[in-house]
Amino acid sequence: MKVSSRPVVYLLHGDDEHAMQRFVQRMEEKLGDPATAQLNLTVLERENFSLGALASAAQAMPFLAERRLVVVHDPLAALASSQQREKFTALLENLPESTALVLLIHQRLQPSHWLLRWAATQGERVFIRALNRPQGAQLTAWIRAQAAERDGAITPTAAQLLAEAVGADPHQLIQEVEKLLAYVNYARPIDEEDVMLLVSGRVEGDIFALVDAVGNQNARQALKRLRVMLELEHPLRIFAMIIRQFRLLLLTRELMDNGATADEIAAALKVQPFLAPRLIAQARRYTLASLEHIYRRLAEIDAAIKSGQVEAEVALETLVAALTA
Known part of the structure; x- marks a missing residue:
């Protein structure tokens, strides 16, 4: 296993699509200006993933940038056999440090899953994070944090009411928070009456x-x-x-x-x-x-x-x- 001062593989798993998108967006921003970033970005969706395609994208050298970013969505379906998994992990273990490979697994993985077990043996070379949709009190706190990130505020009771009305869909919640902040003109915290008036x-x-x-x-x-x-x-x-x-x-x-x-x-x-x-x-x-x-x-x-x-x-x-x- 190669020793790396920063992760080469970023393994994200869970059902929080919004958090995954935010993570990838931040990684893209690190590539530099948008024109250069596009030249150093490859996205492999589930339907066009193969070991060959991954090797070609991940082993290429970056162009006028420090690193290449390769994003792979749900590769597990193509890795059903032990032989395929061994080739896959061997490929990951030998990636150059000039590559940042983001694996997006759009489901919750149990600690016993083969991919997590492998990742746990790789030290700092592999970054692992579970990204699951917040629930209950965590969801209410998340809603308040989203309002604060947008230079606004929402009362705890209004955040709870919003969570009950919308559920744990991050994209819809953010849309509703932004709509409510615009309604109050960022001049005061969103309250229960605002949610009752405006939220679907x-x-x-x-x-x-x-x-x-x-x-x-x-x-x-x-x-x-x-x-x-x-x-x-x-x-x-x-x-x-x-x-x-x-x-x-x-x-x-x-x-x-x-x-x-x-x-x-x-x-x-x-x-x-x-x-x-x-x-x-x-x-x-x-x-x-x-x-x-x-x-x-x-x-x-x-x-x-x-x-x-x-x-x-x-x-x-x-x-x-x-x-x-």
């Missing part, structure tokens, strides 16, 4: 906020949330979302009482992993019996709405008032 999918996020207010017996806040939602969506859709939320809480409470973990609850309910801790926190505010009672009450209201006995909007306001009384 905000009604889904507001369901959590509404149920939080109900669980805290905060009638004023719960009715405020409901009225904002009614301005954005049809009452019947909101009612359907409330039914779904309390069904999830009922199932979460049952699973919690049986000792299930957050990961097990997310898998059983088929929801995103970052939502499970929030469901658990809400379910703790209720007993199983109280959730069963609420769910029966929702079924009765559903029947009354469908039979024309009550308007959906009136039924929703009456329900929220009753649950927070």
Whole structure:
């Protein structure tokens, strides 16, 4: 193994596409001016990857620059046999220091994976980093960091609401953060009202906020949330979302009482992993019996709405008032 003062191979694995793109962009910037950079950059996509193509690109000398950058996307499918893997790792071990080879593996690799095991034997010659999408509190902190990088700010509660509305998609989150910063003209932090007003999918996020207010017996806040939602969506859709939320809480409470973990609850309910801790926190505010009672009450209201006995909007306001009384 050759001794190197800096990495020659950069092995990135995980599901955070945005972080991978940022990493590659920073590597490209180190190549110098854009014209020279393009002459020293080769990208091999999964469909055109081969050992021959990699050898040709990675062993070439840089042109008017210190290093060449070779970016390879998902080469693992072409390395199914042990013989192919041995040729691949031998090639990597003999790359010149004038090459920076970035391997982008768009999936999470377990520590036992053959590529990680090989990389661990290469010392400083191989740079290894897992890049996975942030979840839960990490996602909220990530959103706040993105706002700060753009010379803006977002309150913690607004960041949490944005995460609930959009999910863990970094590209969409950045678009929403930039839109919200432009809306507040970078003059003040983005707050919850801004998110509720502007962000696509905000009604889904507001369901959590509404149920939080109900669980805290905060009638004023719960009715405020409901009225904002009614301005954005049809009452019947909101009612359907409330039914779904309390069904999830009922199932979460049952699973919690049986000792299930957050990961097990997310898998059983088929929801995103970052939502499970929030469901658990809400379910703790209720007993199983109280959730069963609420769910029966929702079924009765559903029947009354469908039979024309009550308007959906009136039924929703009456329900929220009753649950927070």
